[in-house]
Each structure stands twice: as structure tokens, then as C-alpha cells.
Amino acid sequence: MDRRLLLGFDWLWFLTLMALSGAGLVAIWSTTDGTSLDSYFGKQVLYLCCALVVFFVLLYFDYRVFSDFIVFIYAAGMISLVLVLLIGVTVHGNKSWIDLGFFSFQPSEVMKIIVIIALSKYYSRLEGERLGLKELFFGGLIVLAPMSMVVLQKDLGTAVTFLPIYGILSCLAGIRKKHLVFLIVVVLIAAPLGWFSLQGYQKGRIRNVLNPSSDPYGVGYQSRQSVIAIGSGKFLGKGFKQGSQGNLGFLPARHTDFVFAVLAEERGFLGSLSVLGLFLLLYYRMLRAAREAKDKIGTMIVAGVLALLLFHMTINIGMVQGLLPIAGIPLPFVSAGGSALITYYAAMSLCMGIWVRRYVN
Amino acid sequence: MELQQETNKQLILQRLGYFRYPVLLIFLILVARLWQLQIIQGSEYALKAENNRIRTIELAAPRGAILDRNRVPLVEHRSSFTVLLYRESMNDPDATTLFLTEKLAVNPEDLESELRRSRKTGLYRPIVVKGEAGMEDISIIEAHRRDHPEIQLVPKPRRLYHYGKLAAHLLGYIGEVTEQELERNAFPGAEIGALVGQSGVERIYNGLLVGRNGQRLVLVDSRGREVGLLDETPPVVGGSLRLTLDLKLQLAAEKALEGNVGAIVAMNPVNGEILAMASAPAYDPNDFSIRLSHENWNALLEDPHHPMQNRSIQNSYSPGSIFKLVIAKAGMEEGILDGDASVFCSGSADYYGRTFHCGDKTGHGKIRLEQAIAKSCNIFFYETGKQLGISKIAEHAASLGLGEKTGVDLPGERSGIIPSPEWKKEARGEPWYPGETIPVSIGQGAVSTTPLQILRAVCALVNGGRLVTPHVLMDAEYGGGTPEWPVAQVPLHENTGLRIREGMWQGVKGGGTGHAAAIAGMDICGKTGTAQIVNTETEKRFEGTAEDHAWFAGFSSKDDPEIAVVVFIEHGGKGGAVAAPLARAIFASYYKKGN
Numbered sequence: 001m002d003r004r005l006l007l008g009f010d011w012l013w014f015l016t017l018m019a020l021s022g023a024g025l026v027a028i029w030s031t032t033d034g035t036s037l038d039s040y041f042g043k044q045v046l047y048l049c050c051a052l053v054v055f056f057v058l059l060y061f062d063y064r065v066f067s068d069f070i071v072f073i074y075a076a077g078m079i080s081l082v083l084v085l086l087i088g089v090t091v092h093g094n095k096s097w098i099d100l101g102f103f104s105f106q107p108s109e110v111m112k113i114i115v116i117i118a119l120s121k122y123y124s125r126l127e128g129e130r131l132g133l134k135e136l137f138f139g140g141l142i143v144l145a146p147m148s149m150v151v152l153q154k155d156l157g158t159a160v161t162f163l164p165i166y167g168i169l170s171c172l173a174g175i176r177k178k179h180l181v182f183l184i185v186v187v188l189i190a191a192p193l194g195w196f197s198l199q200g201y202q203k204g205r206i207r208n209v210l211n212p213s214s215d216p217y218g219v220g221y222q223s224r225q226s227v228i229a230i231g232s233g234k235f236l237g238k239g240f241k242q243g244s245q246g247n248l249g250f251l252p253a254r255h256t257d258f259v260f261a262v263l264a265e266e267r268g269f270l271g272s273l274s275v276l277g278l279f280l281l282l283y284y285r286m287l288r289a290a291r292e293a294k295d296k297i298g299t300m301i302v303a304g305v306l307a308l309l310l311f312h313m314t315i316n317i318g319m320v321q322g323l324l325p326i327a328g329i330p331l332p333f334v335s336a337g338g339s340a341l342i343t344y345y346a347a348m349s350l351c352m353g354i355w356v357r358r359y360v361n
Numbered sequence: 362m363e364l365q366q367e368t369n370k371q372l373i374l375q376r377l378g379y380f381r382y383p384v385l386l387i388f389l390i391l392v393a394r395l396w397q398l399q400i401i402q403g404s405e406y407a408l409k410a411e412n413n414r415i416r417t418i419e420l421a422a423p424r425g426a427i428l429d430r431n432r433v434p435l436v437e438h439r440s441s442f443t444v445l446l447y448r449e450s451m452n453d454p455d456a457t458t459l460f461l462t463e464k465l466a467v468n469p470e471d472l473e474s475e476l477r478r479s480r481k482t483g484l485y486r487p488i489v490v491k492g493e494a495g496m497e498d499i500s501i502i503e504a505h506r507r508d509h510p511e512i513q514l515v516p517k518p519r520r521l522y523h524y525g526k527l528a529a530h531l532l533g534y535i536g537e538v539t540e541q542e543l544e545r546n547a548f549p550g551a552e553i554g555a556l557v558g559q560s561g562v563e564r565i566y567n568g569l570l571v572g573r574n575g576q577r578l579v580l581v582d583s584r585g586r587e588v589g590l591l592d593e594t595p596p597v598v599g600g601s602l603r604l605t606l607d608l609k610l611q612l613a614a615e616k617a618l619e620g621n622v623g624a625i626v627a628m629n630p631v632n633g634e635i636l637a638m639a640s641a642p643a644y645d646p647n648d649f650s651i652r653l654s655h656e657n658w659n660a661l662l663e664d665p666h667h668p669m670q671n672r673s674i675q676n677s678y679s680p681g682s683i684f685k686l687v688i689a690k691a692g693m694e695e696g697i698l699d700g701d702a703s704v705f706c707s708g709s710a711d712y713y714g715r716t717f718h719c720g721d722k723t724g725h726g727k728i729r730l731e732q733a734i735a736k737s738c739n740i741f742f743y744e745t746g747k748q749l750g751i752s753k754i755a756e757h758a759a760s761l762g763l764g765e766k767t768g769v770d771l772p773g774e775r776s777g778i779i780p781s782p783e784w785k786k787e788a789r790g791e792p793w794y795p796g797e798t799i800p801v802s803i804g805q806g807a808v809s810t811t812p813l814q815i816l817r818a819v820c821a822l823v824n825g826g827r828l829v830t831p832h833v834l835m836d837a838e839y840g841g842g843t844p845e846w847p848v849a850q851v852p853l854h855e856n857t858g859l860r861i862r863e864g865m866w867q868g869v870k871g872g873g874t875g876h877a878a879a880i881a882g883m884d885i886c887g888k889t890g891t892a893q894i895v896n897t898e899t900e901k902r903f904e905g906t907a908e909d910h911a912w913f914a915g916f917s918s919k920d921d922p923e924i925a926v927v928v929f930i931e932h933g934g935k936g937g938a939v940a941a942p943l944a945r946a947i948f949a950s951y952y953k954k955g956n
Contacts, residue, residue, distance in 0.1 A: 011646050127369075129369065129372060172373050172376050172377060173373070174372060174373075174376070225413075225583075227398060228406050228409045228413065229398060229410070230395070230398045230401055230406070230408025231398040231402050231407070231409075231410075232403070232406040232409065232410035232411075233399055233403070234399055234403035234404070234407060235399065235400060244410055244413065244414040244580075245410055245414075248413075248414050248580070248581070248582040248583055248588065249413070249582045249583035250410075250413050250582075250583040264395070264398075264399065268399060269395055269396070269400055269403075273392065276388060276392060278393060279388075287377070287381075290374075290377055290379065291374055296369060296370050296373060297379065299370065299373055301544070303380075310384060310387065321391065321395070321398065323390075
């Protein structure tokens with residue numbers, strides 16, 4: 001491996017990731033039983049090890065290898081999404097998992113990264129200062145194709161996360177104002193249409209955000225318990241394994257989607273602020289990498305991943321704080337779960353690779 | 362080309378720069394929300410989290426025991442279990458309803474109305490779905506603890522009245538405090554659902570009898586299952602009361618009243634201690650210990666004999682000839698019956714154009730006070746009453762506490778009526794006619810007294826004019842101590858008391874109307890009364906529709922009164938034939954223990 005690659009490695013960035021995953025591990029340990037390999041904690045340690053292996057192995061490859069073969073990678077991703085529909089396993093009503101025997105895998109997670117590379121590649125090769133309607137439309141197809149497959153898997157939360165990728169990369173590529181306005185109008189029109197396609201419980205979750213006290217023991221239960229967990233942490237938190245909301249089961253999905261509430265309950269304002277600070281630091285390092293990237297595609301890939309992370313983080317913490325409707329979106333790097341963790345580390349490896357290769361031809 | 366690429370990249374970086382602002386805005390919002398939840402409202406949410414995880418289980422304190430004067434327990438408690446429903450832990454209301462109605466046999470309508478009634482109260486407050494769990498219920502609930510953590514058994518001490526209906530009116534019963542009682546703070550410190558005394562001693566001395574409820578603070582998980590005990594404050598049993606009641610005498614009184622409608626009260630004439638107080642028909646206060654069903658409650662209320670009423674204090678009746686003792690007292694004190702004063706009784710006499718009869722149609726001939734009392738001669742008292750006039754009669758009756766509450770430590774006492782010109786003007790808006798004084802002289806007309814009033818007045822006449830305050834509380838374990846009961850002194854010449862006692866002695870021992878109360882070797886004295894049931898509208902006797910009220914009031918012994926008894930039998934017939942033998946049974950019981 002090139003010595004310059006090692007020298008260019010951003011240790012602060014890497015340590016930030018480790019700190020976020022570490023905070024997640026502590027929270028999972030604290031709020032679930034046991035530390036054996038079968039426990040949530042044990043599994044998460046394993047996932048993190050796998051994620052690190054993936055991170056360093058991928059770091060070895062130049063990102064241009066991925067962008068050069070993106071057509072094949074994209075095709076493979078689409079095939080796996082079709083496969084999910086055929087042989088997938090249904091978890092919590094979403095048919096988005098492939099059971100590999102030892103490991104359940106969610107192809108839609110990886111597909112997000114593939115879409116980022118594909119769209120970056122497509123936009124970066126355009127010549128003009130501004131994005132034409134044709135290019136915008138074709139770029140949209142790249143996003144819409146896998147997104148519609150995910151919608152078919154009934155995983156609406158994941159499907160929606162494709163939109164910010166499209167939005168941010170199109171903006172960077174120089175979308176015209178009128179096209180941007182048009183897209184926003186389309187989304188605004190689609191939103192109420194989408195409302196009617198929502199399941200009853202999904203509508204209830206949205207209504208609950210607008211009026212939290214409407215049904216405190218029904219739909220609003222999770223949101224209410226989560227807000228109680230956060231608030232009751234006060235400044236310093238209740239301490240390790242002391243969070244009653246998490247440990248007595250009042251918090252739903254406490255080690256996965258609501259792990260931030262566990263953190264806030266047990267670590268208080270100080271702890272939750274630290275986690276937000278880590279995310280901010282991460283974005284700062286990623287922005288720096290995007291700026292310093294050797295080429296347009298590098299900048300766009302890092303920006304796309306950043307948009308994806310920011311979107312996930314905002315939706316997750318906003319939902320846990322009772323500001324946004326409940327959607328099954330985990331907190332990147334922190335929530336328990338292997339598929340998402342490994343995917344995010346792969347994406348980080350991709351971005352870090354762009355950073356370390358900023359001077360390499 | 363290369364340059365083009367370069368300018369393009371510069372443009373992209375420029376656009377990328379703008380993204381700082383939304384990113385910072387997002388962080389600002391998230392941090393602000395954290396600040397709001399954790400710093401500003403932190404304590405509020407901490408409390409909510411505590412309420413979430415801590416369940417307070419009320420441990421009901423048993424009420425204090427009620428003992429008779431010899432410390433024989435009359436009322437205690439037994440342990441039992443109540444079934445509670447914690448609505449906040451209810452995950453599937455349909456499953457809960459099914460479990461309650463199918464397995465625990467809870468009436469679906471009762472359950473529904475209870476749920477509706479409790480809709481306003483906090484969800485954390487459990488509601489009672491079954492007042493008393495049987496052995497079968499307990500094992501079913503225990504077996505389904507994991508599936509139905511919302512249904513809980515809590516120990517609840519039950520009031521136990523050892524002798525059922527015995528002294529039911531005096532002891533009273535307990536029941537859940539009503540909303541109105543809470544509103545006017547009738548029972549300080551009582552909360553919703555608290556059991557409080559609803560009548561009798563249970564009500565009057567509720568504050569002394571209630572214990573202090575304890576509580577268990579348990580840790581529960583989100584399904585409402587107990588996962589640990591945080592704190593436990595044991596309940597403190599209420600203070601016990603010692604009554605003046607004598608169980609043996611009370612049993613005798615209850616037995617005497619069997620099959621009758623009426624009341625018997627026995628009292629110590631010197632200090633006012635009530636030794637027995639029975640009223641029939643009675644209810645069983647044990648029925649109220651478990652929630653009384655609507656049917657049973659209505660049955661009690663609609664019973665024509667009013668079993669809930671304590672006839673010794675809560676209703677007033679025409680006293681009949683017993684009232685002659687009051688006329689005797691008035692006549693003596695006013696100087697009308699001095700010395701050898703006598704009246705000739707021919708069996709009837711005319712007053713104000715109406716003919717009045719004596720009980721003995723053949724007449725008593727020339728008769729003096731003592732014999733007039735003993736034989737209950739109407740003519741003698743008509744004459745005395747006529748000479749006294751209504752105002753003097755009312756004045757002397759009032760001095761003996763008639764027409765006013767005795768002040769007994771029991772709720773719901775009636776004051777009765779002693780007619781006077783003022784009373785008639787106020788009650789009926791008419792002037793007093795002298796002819797009306799004649800029936801009043803023998804306790805008829807508008808005269809209306811409670812049996813306890815009569816007993817108290819008789820005691821004052823025979824104990825030297827001490828108008829005692831009848832009472833049932835001897836002493837309380839704490840809080841009440843040994844209370845003082847006021848005694849009023851009625852102006853009474855010694856001779857008056859002597860002659861009345863002599864008359865009452867002759868009434869029993871000297872072949873008078875009360876001879877059925879006599880016990881060989883005992884100096885029992887007494888006066889009978891047979892109150893005619895008169896329609897207050899027409900002032901005519903109901904012909905054959907209802908028997909007269911039978912009365913007997915007596916004491917023993919003649920020279921040293923230590924027990925006084927009043928017997929009242931509603932529509933019983935003749936006082937001498939019906940009431941006097943019952944009084945005899947009480948005296949017999951009193952002297953049997955060699956007191």
C-alpha cells in the first residue's frame with residue numbers, strides 16, 4: 001500500500017466513528033441483557049469488527065475502481081433488490097431482508113451507496129455548468145428505479161432516504177432554479193397522495209407529532225415514552241443501567257431505533273450533546289474531504305454520503321425527540337444492527353479513500 | 362477540457378459551501394429540543410418516568426375494634442382480598458374484559474358502569490372490579506399473573522360484626538365515602554374509595570376508628586409486572602373503642618324484640634351509660650362490608666318496617682300514659698297535687714263538651730297520685746292537666762328534656778314534639794284550644810317523643826333530677842380518652858321524686874298496670890303506656906286498622922336506681938300486656954349476673 005495513503009489517513013475522523021459506535025455499544029450493553037455473543041451487545045461487537053474489516057479492506061481499493069465498474073455494480077444491486085422481493089424475509093412488515101443463514105442482510109442499505117456512486121459518476125461526467133432537464137430526468141431514473149423496488153418491499157422509511165441523495169447531488173451538479181422549484185412542487189403534491197397510501201398506523205404516527213396529547217396510550221405511546229426518557233435524563237443522566245424507561249421496557253426498540261433516547265436518559269444532556277458534537281465533527285471532516293477531493297466525482301460521492309447520514313441522523317433524533325413521526329430509521333453508527341452498520345462503515349471507507357487519495361493520480 | 366473541469370469543480374465547491382447553513386440549523390434545532398426536554402422540563406419528565414415505573418399499592422388499614430363494656434369484641438375485621446384493575450397496564454381491553462367476565466364472573470354491566478364512572482380519574486388509580494375475591498378467584502388470578510398483570514389482588518381487611526344484626530343501629534355500618542361527603546369534607550382525610558362509617562358509632566367515632574393506610578411502592582415494567590419492591594409502609598390499625606354497652610343485656614334486649622317492631626333501651630340512670638339499645642327490625646351490617654348490591658339496598662329502603670331506622674332515637678311516637686309521669690311532676694312542683702290532693706274517677710268525665718274515658722270503665726273512685734300512676738288513671742291526669750294548662754305542661758316536659766335531642770353520641774337523632782300554643786301557631790297557624798290540653802295530659806294528641814327521651818326523663822324523675830346525657834362511648838384507645846358527659850340539674854323537690862317512685866313501684870309491685878314486669882324479690886318500678894294511634898288530621902282514632910303502641914318505662918331498684926329500661930313496641934297493643942313482660946326479661950338478665 002502506498003505510504004502516502006497511510007500518512008493521509010484522518011485519524012480524528014476515524015476516532016469520531018469509533019466514539020459514536022462506542023457510545024452505541026455502551027448504550028446497547030446498558031439497556032439489554034447479557035454480554036455473550038448471543039446477546040445484542042455481543043452481536044453488535046461482532047458486527048463492528050466485521051464493519052472495521054470491511055472498512056479497511058475497501059480502503060485498499062481506489063474509489064475509481066467502483067466508479068469505473070458502477071454499471072455492473074448497479075445492475076448487481078438491482079438484481080439483489082429483485083431477489084429480495086422473491087426470496088426475501090419479512091421483518092416487522094418489511095420484506096427487505098435476505099437471510100444468508102449466519103447473517104440477515106438488507107440490500108436496500110447497500111443500494112443507497114451504489115446509487116450515490118452511480119449518480120455522482122453520471123453528474124460528474126457532464127460538461128455544462130448547469131444541469132439540463134434531460135440530465136436531471138436521467139439522474140432521477142437512476143434513483144427512482146431502486147427506490148420503487150424498495151417501495152414494493154413496503155419499506156417506506158428506507159425508500160424516502162433515496163430522495164435527499166438525489167436532491168443534494170442534483171443541487172451540487174447545478175440544478176436550475178425552475179427545475180428545483182418544480183421538483184419541490186412535485187414532492188409537495190406527492191406528499192398528500194402518499195398520505196392516502198399510508199397504512200393506518202403510519203397516519204397515526206404523523207398525526208401524533210402534530211398533536212402529541214391526542215392519544216397518549218395509543219399511537220403516541222412510543223413517542224411519549226421516548227420524550228419522557230430523554231427529559232428524565234436531565235443534565236447528567238441516570239447512569240449506566242439506571243435508565244428506568246429503557247430497562248423496564250417503556251421505551252420501544254430501545255437498542256435500535258430509540259437508542260438515542262437510552263443515551264439521553266442515562267447520559268443526560270451532557271451525553272446526548274456529546275453525541276451530536278461527534279456527528280458535527282464527522283460532518284466537518286467529511287466536508288473537508290469533499291472540498292479537498294481530487295476530482296468532481298470524489299466531491300460528489302462524499303457530499304452524497306454526507307447528505308444520507310445527515311438525513312438519517314435528523315430523522316432518527318427528530319423522531320426520538322418527538323419532533324418527527326416515527327419511522328423505522330436507525331441512528332447511523334450507534335443503533336444496534338449489522339446490515340446498516342457495515343454499510344455505513346463501507347460508505348465511510350469510500351469517503352476516507354477519497355480523502356487519502358486526494359493527491360494520488 | 363481540464364479548465365472546464367476545474368471551473369466546474371469550483372462551482373460544485375461553492376454550492377457545497379451553502380450546505381453549512383441547513384446543517385447548522387438542524388443541529389441548532391436538535392440541541393434546542395434537548396435543552397427544552399432535559400434542562401427546562403427535566404424535573405417534570407423525571408417525575409413522569411418515576412410514575413411510570415413506580416406503582417403505589419394502597420394497603421388498607423383495618424378499622425379499630427369495637428368492644429362492649431367488659432371488653433368483649435363486638436366488631437373486628439377479617440382479612441380478605443379485593444380484585445383491582447390497573448387500567449394503565451391494560452394492553453388489550455377486550456382480553457381483559459373477557460378475563461374478568463368469563464373467568465372471574467364479574468357482571469359485565471357493573472364493570473362497564475365502573476369503568477365509565479372512573480373515566481375522569483387518573484389512569485394510575487386502580488379501580489375495584491370485584492369487592493371480595495373468593496378462593497377460586499385468587500387461584501385463577503395467580504395462575505394468570507403473567508398474561509394479566511393489569512389485574513391485581515390486594516389485601517383488604519373487612520369489617521366483621523361478630524353478632525350480625527345485634528345492636529346494628531347503634532354500631533352502624535361502613536361504606537365507601539360518597540362524592541357529596543367528600544365535597545363537604547364530612548370525613549377529614551378521606552380519599553376517593555375510602556371506607557367510612559355511614560351510621561351509628563361507626564360514623565360518629567369514624568375519626569377514632571380509622572387507621573392509617575400504608576402503601577407498597579413497587580417497581581413495575583412497561584407491562585405492569587412487578588419487578589421489585591422499593592418501599593413498604595405498613596398500615597396502622599385504627600384505635601379501638603370501648604362502649605358502655607353490655608353484651609349480655611343487649612342479647613336479652615334483642616331476644617325480647619324478636620318478632621316485634623320496636624325498640625328497647627337500657628341505661629344507667631345515674632350517669633347516662635347506655636347498657637343496651639336494640640331496634641327491630643334490624644339489618645346485618647356485614648352486608649355492607651362487601652359492596653351492597655342495588656337490589657339489596659333498595660330492598661332495605663323499601664321495606665315497610667324501615668329496618669335501617671333506629672327506633673330508639675330516629676323516630677318519635679306518641680308516649681301515651683308514660684307522659685302522666687310528666688304531669689305528675691308538673692302538678693307536684695306547681696303545688697296542685699300537694700298532700701292529700703285527690704280526684705274522683707267515675708270512669709269518664711266531660712271536658713269542653715266532650716266525654717273522655719278512663720282505662721277502667723268502672724272508675725277508680727277517689728284516687729291519689731301514687732295510685733293514679735300505678736293504675737294509670739286517665740281522669741286524675743285529665744283533671745291535673747286541665748288545672749296546669751298547656752303552657753305549664755310544655756314547660757315541665759321541656760325541663761325533662763322532652764321535645765329536644767338528648768345529645769346521645771349517635772347520629773340522626775329526632776327531637777320529637779311537645780305541643781304548646783306557640784308550637785301550634787307556628788306549625789299549623791291556629792290558636793290553642795283548651796280542649797286540646799286534655800288528651801295531652803295523658804300523652805296523646807300531638808305529643809311525640811323518642812323512646813330514649815322517655816327513658817332519660819324517667820331517669821331524671823327518679824334519680825333526684827339529674828338530666829343525664831345518654832351515651833354509648835365508655836373510652837377510646839386513643840384520641841377520644843374518657844369523655845365527660847354533661848349532666849343538667851332539673852329543679853325537683855325531694856317529695857316529688859319520692860311520690861313518683863312510690864307510684865311506679867306500686868305500678869309493678871302493688872298490682873298496677875305494670876305488674877307483668879315484676880320479679881320476685883326485686884324492687885322493680887315502672888309505668889306502662891298504651892298510645893292510641895290517632896290520625897293527626899281528624900284527631901280520631903283509627904278504628905281497628907292498627908294496634909296501639911305499647912310502652913313501658915321502668916327502673917330498679919326503687920331506692921337506689923341503677924338500671925332504667927324503656928320498651929317500645931310499635932302497634933304492639935297494651936303496654937302492660939306487651940311491653941312490661943319484655944322489660945321484665947331485661948331486668949332479669951341484668952340481675953342474673955349478680956350485678
